Amino acid sequence: MKTFNVPVIYRSPLITAIKQKRKQQDKMKKDFSPTHLDFGPVKILLARHFGFCYGVENAIEIAFKTVEENEGKRIFLLSEMIHNPQVNQDLLSRGVQFIMDTQGKQLIPWDELHAEDIVIIPAFGTTLEIEGILKAKGIQPLQYNTTCPFVERVWNKAEQIAGKSYSVIVHGKPKHEETRATFSHSRLHTPTVVVKDMAEAVRLADYILGKKEPSQFYEEFKGQYSEGFNVEKDLQRVGVVNQTTMLASETQAIADFIKQSIKERYQLDDANIGDRFADTRDTLCYATNDNQSAVIGMLQEPADLAIVVGGYNSSNTSHLVELCEEHLPTFFISSADKIINKQEVLHYDFHRHEELHSLQFLPEKDTVTILLTSGASCPDAIVENVIEKILELHGIHDGITQISRSL
Numbered sequence: 001m002k003t004f005n006v007p008v009i010y011r012s013p014l015i016t017a018i019k020q021k022r023k024q025q026d027k028m029k030k031d032f033s034p035t036h037l038d039f040g041p042v043k044i045l046l047a048r049h050f051g052f053c054y055g056v057e058n059a060i061e062i063a064f065k066t067v068e069e070n071e072g073k074r075i076f077l078l079s080e081m082i083h084n085p086q087v088n089q090d091l092l093s094r095g096v097q098f099i100m101d102t103q104g105k106q107l108i109p110w111d112e113l114h115a116e117d118i119v120i121i122p123a124f125g126t127t128l129e130i131e132g133i134l135k136a137k138g139i140q141p142l143q144y145n146t147t148c149p150f151v152e153r154v155w156n157k158a159e160q161i162a163g164k165s166y167s168v169i170v171h172g173k174p175k176h177e178e179t180r181a182t183f184s185h186s187r188l189h190t191p192t193v194v195v196k197d198m199a200e201a202v203r204l205a206d207y208i209l210g211k212k213e214p215s216q217f218y219e220e221f222k223g224q225y226s227e228g229f230n231v232e233k234d235l236q237r238v239g240v241v242n243q244t245t246m247l248a249s250e251t252q253a254i255a256d257f258i259k260q261s262i263k264e265r266y267q268l269d270d271a272n273i274g275d276r277f278a279d280t281r282d283t284l285c286y287a288t289n290d291n292q293s294a295v296i297g298m299l300q301e302p303a304d305l306a307i308v309v310g311g312y313n314s315s316n317t318s319h320l321v322e323l324c325e326e327h328l329p330t331f332f333i334s335s336a337d338k339i340i341n342k343q344e345v346l347h348y349d350f351h352r353h354e355e356l357h358s359l360q361f362l363p364e365k366d367t368v369t370i371l372l373t374s375g376a377s378c379p380d381a382i383v384e385n386v387i388e389k390i391l392e393l394h395g396i397h398d399g400i401t402q403i404s405r406s407l
């Protein structure tokens with residue numbers, strides 16, 4: 001896979017060495033067991049796959065290069081480039097300005113943009129409507145484009161099934177930048193509706209099965225369907241694509257459920273289901289699959305707690321948290337600073353969308369075993385800082401150096 005020029009401040013020599021060693025030992029990526037880092041009273045089980053993915057490194061390389069090469073020009077990002085506070089802060093400190101927040105709320109009016117400005121499209125991609133606004137201002141929207149190729153692959157899949165007269169159901173968070181972009185591209189080609197989770201998929205299937213009055217659909221899915229969507233006609237032939245960072249098991253369950261509902265409604269079987277249900281497999285990206293599989297592998301080992309590091313608004317990170325918290329106490333933190341001492345930690349509850357202050361962090365034991373991973377937009381340097389902080393709290397001062405030497 002291509003390598004990118006990412007600022008060294010985001011790298012961790014220790015983690016780079018661990019990843020390289022694991023890669024050499026397991027070229028086909030079949031081993032999802034964690035790496036054991038034994039520091040005596042602290043044992044860290046580091047996930048097999050975590051941290052910056054292809055799309056994030058690509059976006060960082062383009063954004064930092066653009067800043068470097070365009071001194072004196074005004075540089076804007078449509079919204080956060082990736083969902084990591086440190087990376088976004090670093091770009092802001094270099095003078096980059098965000099036009100919108102992650103929910104799509106305008107921070108800088110379009111009127112303030114001029115043809116000579118530079119606008120960077122984030123890794124999530126953007127909507128065709130926004131591309132149109134930029135073009136009208138004389139700004140080439142795709143000149144500084146960091147849209148991840150794995151996101152574009154979803155758009156292509158939607159277009160492909162649209163070409164075969166299927167409508168598209170997008171499994172994604174309706175307000176997430178990527179889902180808004182995918183919705184915009186898909187609806188250009190075919191009727192499109194977004195479902196955020198299994199509960200919504202079940203409610204949508206009620207319309208497929210004729211269990212609900214069609215007129216209710218428009219209120220129930222308000223803001224989530226394309227203009228002119230005809231619930232009686234447009235759910236007769238469908239395909240499911242998804243935001244690249246959703247939970248793999250949920251995406252599979254939703255596709256299976258919709259497929260089953262179509263089978264039931266039209267009395268189809270495995271031989272002829274393709275007449276009304278497009279086989280898209282899933283459109284999750286490789287990083288989402290690898291990172292979730294690595295967490296599942298890590299969870300096979302006994303441990304006291306899990307720490308997941310990443311931006312609080314990061315979708316892929318929240319799904320890693322979701323997997324961990326089914327099994328053991330899990331702390332979702334954005335940086336090492338969130339660890340106050342052995343007992344206290346500030347961590348994010350993504351169900352309630354708030355940061356909590358917990359007083360029961362590390363257990364009082366002779367040996368504490370911690371599962372550790374991070375999201376696809378989290379720099380490895382932050383994960384190393386977290387390890388260092390935990391070691392410090394246990395009075396271990398040269399642990400990282402010792403482990404690095406042993407690799």
Ligand code: SF4
Pocket residue numbers: 053054055056123148149150151244245285286287288316376
């Ligand atoms: S998480 Fe996947 S789709 Fe998103 S930027 Fe990374 S590789 Fe691309």
